[in-house]
Amino acid sequence: MFRKMSYAFIVYITFVLVGNGSVLASEVNFTDELYSEAAILIDSKSGKVLYEKNSHQKMYPASITKIITGILAIEEGHLSEKVTVSQNAREVIGTRVYLLEGEEVTLKKLIQGLLISSGNDAGVAIAEHISGSEKAFASKMTKFVKETIGVENTNFTNPHGLFDEMHYTTAYDMAKISKYAMRNDTFRDIVSTKELRWIGEGWETTIYNHNRMLWNYEGATGIKNGFVRKSGYTLVTSVVQEDTELIAVTLNAPSSKHAYRDMHRLFDYGFENFETKLISKNEVFEDPFGGKYTLANDFYITTQKNDTLFLDVSIYGYLKVIGRHNQLVGIRVLKRVEDQFTKRNSLFLVSLDR
Incomplete structure (x- = not known):
């Protein structure tokens, strides 16, 4: 279920995200x-x-x-x-x-x-x-x-x-x-x-x-x-x-x-x-070298039910939300909370539904 990227660790999330931009009219059966x-x-x-x-x-x-x-x-x-x-x-x-x-x-x-x-x-x-x-x-x-x-x-x-x-x-x-x-x-x-x-x-x-x-x-x-x-x-x-x-x-x-x-x-x-999910500003994110980050504000995202998302934390301080077909569906700038780096890569599981 994980997709690992060379420049960041992945956080697995158990909810759905709608694609970037508005829903296409053809996807809605009552359009006409x-x-x-x-x-x-x-x-x-x-x-x-x-x-x-x-x-x-x-x-x-x-x-x-x-x-x-x-x-x-x-x-x-x-x-x-x-x-x-x-x-x-x-x-x-x-x-x-x-x-x-x-x-x-x-x-x-x-x-x-x-x-x-x-x-x-x-x-x-x-x-x-x-x-x-x-x-x-x-x-x-x-x-x-x-x-x-x-x-x-x-x-x-x-x-x-x-x-x-x-x-x-x-x-x-x-x-x-x-x-x-x-x-x-x-x-x-x-x-x-x-x-x-x-x-x-x-x-x-x-x-x-x-x-x-x-x-x-x-x-x-x-x-x-x-x-x-x-x-x-x-x-x-x-x-x-x-x-x-x-x-x-x-x-x-x-x-x-x-x-x-x-x-x-x-x-x-x-x-x-659809449903709304929250990535809390209280969450602590870690990049591949141990740098720790948080969001400045709560990050709300709209999800489709029963889909899978990934969070990608880059070494440059960005939180990227990746949806279906590897599509970038959200991005936020993170703020650093600890200037400590390690050489180990990390991969761990976080549920936003806890």
């Missing part, structure tokens, strides 16, 4: 059955793309825009501070939480109304509070996702997702944005909330999360759905099962039913075929 125009499925911990369809095509996001508005508000603002609702926020069209002009609401409550009940008025109030205007906040949104998160094909003109020709994103960008947002505990808590008692000056009710995946898919933890006529039905969802968290994005489905059907198929495919 998705109704959404664009879609993507990624491993949230490793960032691995497990499936994609037109994932870099520019699309209109509708209310999944609010994912960015929400995480930006959490990072830029103070959740307990009071926000005064403007006439502009009060009069915005579309889905609302019925804020009144002059009403004072905490920033956290506005974010809850934004992400749970998809309130466009909450989005405008947040934008004006943080940046003074919707336009200024939209510019901040675009700069934030490009410079902080690292996406390239996204541009925002408003905080809520109402249609604009210049308000666009891609399935790939939205997956990357959502992966970033879900690292924030406050964001995770809000988007996973199924229902919340809402007591405002103009509306007293119980609001229910618009993302129905929270009710109909095991392990769903968020995130956001959307719809405007020119965008079609859009949906972003995260699901955790055991140690694996996947994020899926579907854009421009012809109906809500089709969007949820596509989402179910993506997650069924993902969890039936």
Whole structure:
């Protein structure tokens, strides 16, 4: 089962790794059955793309825009501070939480109304509070996702997702944005909330999360759905099962039913075929001459079930993950923890499942 290399020792690992890059469409049996125009499925911990369809095509996001508005508000603002609702926020069209002009609401409550009940008025109030205007906040949104998160094909003109020709994103960008947002505990808590008692000056009710995946898919933890006529039905969802968290994005489905059907198929495919494994930063690796190394950070990799991997530690301080057909599927720079060399080669067994 071992493959020995001349310049390093091999560590045998009892789990599966998907090949480098995304899964080819031809390998996925439901490719032609998705109704959404664009879609993507990624491993949230490793960032691995497990499936994609037109994932870099520019699309209109509708209310999944609010994912960015929400995480930006959490990072830029103070959740307990009071926000005064403007006439502009009060009069915005579309889905609302019925804020009144002059009403004072905490920033956290506005974010809850934004992400749970998809309130466009909450989005405008947040934008004006943080940046003074919707336009200024939209510019901040675009700069934030490009410079902080690292996406390239996204541009925002408003905080809520109402249609604009210049308000666009891609399935790939939205997956990357959502992966970033879900690292924030406050964001995770809000988007996973199924229902919340809402007591405002103009509306007293119980609001229910618009993302129905929270009710109909095991392990769903968020995130956001959307719809405007020119965008079609859009949906972003995260699901955790055991140690694996996947994020899926579907854009421009012809109906809500089709969007949820596509989402179910993506997650069924993902969890039936893949799992996430951890190479811990606490592991100590040794090269052929006795040099000892560790990782600077935990290394998450996505594996296919029932496959074999090798870890190759080079004398130059690199950890290489070798998968099927001798394919390089991951690489990390190691840091040295001991400047001691021996002349003996070493070959030993390490299980990441212990």
